[in-house]
């Protein structure tokens with residue numbers, strides 16, 4: 001029996017890299033240009049509950065975006081790139097209805113793979129690495145890169161943290177003290193405390209509800225983490241996201257530059 005194999009087994013990113021190389025794409029990647037050159041029609045419609053559909057027939061290839069749900073431009077770009085992923089990953093079907101795009105849901109292999117494809121298409125690893133190599137992963141750096149690549153803060157955060165040697169964790173913090181980890185680097189093995197983090201900038205931002213304001217704070221490790229280690233402190237950089245009534249927070253181990261910066265502030 002012949003064992004059917006694909007060009008890149010279990011590697012959706014490789015298919016995205018082929019598109020980037022063949023079209024010689026540079027950030028911000030022109031996702032509509034990609035669709036044009038592969039004859040994919042993109043339209044926005046008032047569709048039921050799904051965020052987007054991919055529909056391929058013998059005559060045409062269409063991506064249909066839910067015009068009520070996907071409004072924010074970086075999210076539109078990621079949604080289109082996700083659907084292009086279903087089209088290009090050879091073991092995916094050509095008819096898809098997608099509901100939680102960008103969640104990197106590991107319990108749903110094809111959705112996770114299409115998200116990985118989209119991430120690599122819009123943020124090619126080869127172009128990102130020189131921009132983060134040897135750099136401290138700050139909120140400012142992630143914001144700058146998200147703008148340069150025209151992707152959401154969340155999409156850029158995941159990609160940066162997956163490719164840095166620094167110890168970093170990114171999370172969403174809610175008024176109830178609920179937290180959703182968005183990404184953490186491989187060696188980051190500390191565990192978040194449950195409930196409200198009393199001395200955090202995140203809590204302060206939610207209480208005072210500054211519009212889009214961000215705050216930086218150096219705290220004892222035990223304020224955020226179960227491991228109350230006195231050997232090092234944690235830098236918290238938090239940004240209030242008023243549309244979601246939540247705070248986006250980056251945590252990392254403090255270094256000399258942080259103390260220097262704090263001193264001169």
Ligand SMILES: [Zn+2]
Nearest residue numbers: 096098111114
């Ligand atoms: Zn999908």
